[in-house]
Amino acid sequence: MAKSKNDILQGTLTLLVLQAISKTPLHGYGITLFIEQASEDLLRVEEGSLYPALHRLEEQGWIAAEWGVTETNRRARFYSLTAEGRKQLDAELASWDRLTSGVTKVLRFA
């Protein structure tokens, strides 16, 4: 199967997930929705990558999960940022900035 163009760049998924839940706790589906909508459908999250990433982040202690109830009264697992996760988000944001500004500078020369 050919990979679609709007696949998320390796390594940026963590950043996007952390950013998505930085304001309010979201469930997995909510995270994909958030990323799709915020990027105006430019980015799409593969479920096959999202859930392993969520569990990995949870194991690392950056995010915490809790069962809650959605507006439609459906049981769902909500993810929120931990203090540790917030620090990580700051670090990832800083490194993203460095990367993009670096790449932009290089591209300007070409």
Place this chain on the structure above:
Amino acid sequence: MSLWTKLLETVLPNRRSVEIEDELAFHVEMRARQLMQSGVDPDEAMRQARRQFGNSTKLAEDTRETHLLQGLSALLRDSRYALRGLWRRPLFSLTGLASLALGIGVNVAIFSVLDTLLLKPLPLADASLVMAFVESRNGETTNGNPARMRDYRENLRTLKAVGGYYGDGLVLAGTDGPTRLNALRTVGDVISVLGHTLVLGRNFTPQEQLGRANVAIISHQLWQRLFQRDASVIGKLIRSKGMAFEIIGVMPAEAALLDEVDLWIPAEADQQNTSRMAGFLTVVGRLADGVDLTKANAELATVAGQMLAANPVSDKGLAVGLKPLGEVLAGEARQPVLLLMGVAITILLLACVNLAGLLLARNAERAQEAAIRMAIGAGRAALVRLFLLEAVWLAIPGGMLGLLVGEWSFALLKAMLPAETPLIAAMRVDGRAAIFALLLTVFCAIAIGLLPAFEASRVMPRGAIGARSALLRSALVVGQIAVSLTLLVSAGVLTHRLLEARQRSFGFQPDHVLALSFDISWDTDKAKLHQFYTQAADAVRLMPGVISVGLVDRLPLGGGAQSAGYLRIRGMELPETQARQQYGFRAVSADYFTTLRIPLMKGRVFGEPQGDRTPREILINETFAQRYFAGIDPVGRVISYRDAVKEPLWFEVTGVVKDVPVSPGDIRPRPEVFVHFTNTYWAPATLVARVNGDAAIMTTAVRKRIADIDPYVLIRRGGSVDSQVELAWTKPKLLAKLTGGLSLASLLLACLGLYGILAGFVKARTKEFGIRLALGATPWSLQQLSLRQGIFLALIGIIVGGFLAVPVLRLIAAQVPGGEANDPMAFSIAAILLFFTALVACYAPVRRVAKLDAIEVLRHE
């Protein structure tokens, strides 16, 4: 996390994994809802959502199922995957199943013997209270006697009852010929000691116990066989050789389990009054209520001290102690059975390790699947569970088949155990064996599943631990190849010898000859015996259809002959070593040779008795003539075979007969001499007759004729010599088959192991191979690299096996004589067979190398 919680978590679907399923289901549902809002109909929306979620994986399907059955379904689903995985690899699954069934079966069979012998209580009331007196004189174990038994009975307060017994035989005349009955002669109240409750009648009275009345208690089996369980059997008589025993009771059925006894009779009065030095009685006692063994032994030590003081001469050097009867009965059989069990468990463990290695090797094929499973959040626990389940689903049918195999191999094992093995009648494959099989199954499942499961669950994939386990597995494979070679060579040598021996002529013609072997007590009066034999031979000779009749102490091929003592040749000075060399000796009648058609090579057969005197004449065989009369005519020479300490008794050599092998596997002829039976102390025990027509059919008529002459003569064995010759082959044939089967099983295991190692080797180097391919290496060169690894292991195994085989072959040579211990042909065939089988085992994983696509491999990483 402890090992146990880890295991438990793997086998049982835990809360976490159920939560994962829930979470994923929620996701799909939400996606579907979104689609529905945009106008897609509900079914289609659900399908689309699922397709989008799962995409390349089929697993989304199962996520839905998990909804229905929650926890259990995860287990079922994984089981299905495991089974599907096994189904897809029939070769692996079948060999795995076969080796497990064999391994478990053999263990179950041996366990059944061990259980009865060592674990189960004896089939007696309160068996733990029944003790045996273990007596020894100057450190050597000895049996007891009635005098000492009575001392124990009168002086020991810690024992409720004491008695003794010894085995005896009775001959019962009947319409179908005489039968032997096994009798247990009792001293004192043995039946109370053993705690048997009679099903009919009564125990011996104290008066009867003294042996002056002819009374008997019969076994349940005899009651059934002779009296069809007739309740009026009490008071009837059992007659044997002019004696009549009144039946006063019937034993319960389980009493026969201890020993195959037909009837219990009090020992004769004079047997009960033998000297204090005699040793023929097994003395047993039952502990009094509330007494333990230590206390009883302490009292026994005091009593034994008093006995020694009272009988300083006869009781000198005597030591005595009490031991549970079961332990004493198991006695000598204990060690070999435990050893056998150990070997069987080791074989099973090896099989498990091999299967584990194979599962491990399949990790390679699993990488893709594992990645997908991980991707949908299956987690490591689920992967570990999958491996364990695969092992479980291999082990469960393996265990069930194992129980069947156990039943068969138990019958085989029981047939191979010596008849005097204690408790052999009580041995069976029962519920306890089934439980043992279940335990083994669980054990196998864990043993097979654990290694791959932990490998799969390790955080760091393949570190230093992998290297160490690879070395261990290599060593195991080398060991297995070595054992396989040894077994193959042994099987080859055995078969080779059998074929060789069968092609050889026996030196006599066994067709149309029948043989009857008599069971005659050693103390029978010699004159009477000779009279019986002469009478029997004359009577059979007159029967229609009989051509000739001969007598011999032991048939050739019956295994062994009596060996004679010291050889002296008149007028010849034999070196001492030559005079003491072993040679066979047979007591025969003159027409033995004509009956079996053993050719006379020179001279004539010795003369028949004339009146009371038999001419002192002797026949020798060719080998004997060659050994002692090389280049000389032996006929007319005079020799003596009597012991060196005795005066010589001279016999004239009248002729030379052709060699006849002593046993079927024996290629080397043995020197032998033959004298007329009336000239010897040993009595012949076998009557041979050459007949027209079928020897087997004729046997019945001959038996009847013998019974007319003496109804009390037991016939131990009767039938055509052809069939007895065939019978003589059974043991070597069985041995060859058994070794052959074992060697094949072992070869299969070794190949599985080799396959596993090479598959692992190829997998571990896939990336490296990809780079090499990209740099221009040919697939063949990489295949060579992998093959070399397998060939190296196989060669080491073959060399080690070669060294291992030498002492084993020597052992076989001692068991099955004939030919050279070194059989280069069997050796080379086995080595070549093993080598090429190993190559085939190596080929499968190596083939994968050829299919590697450099780009694919590199992208893969």
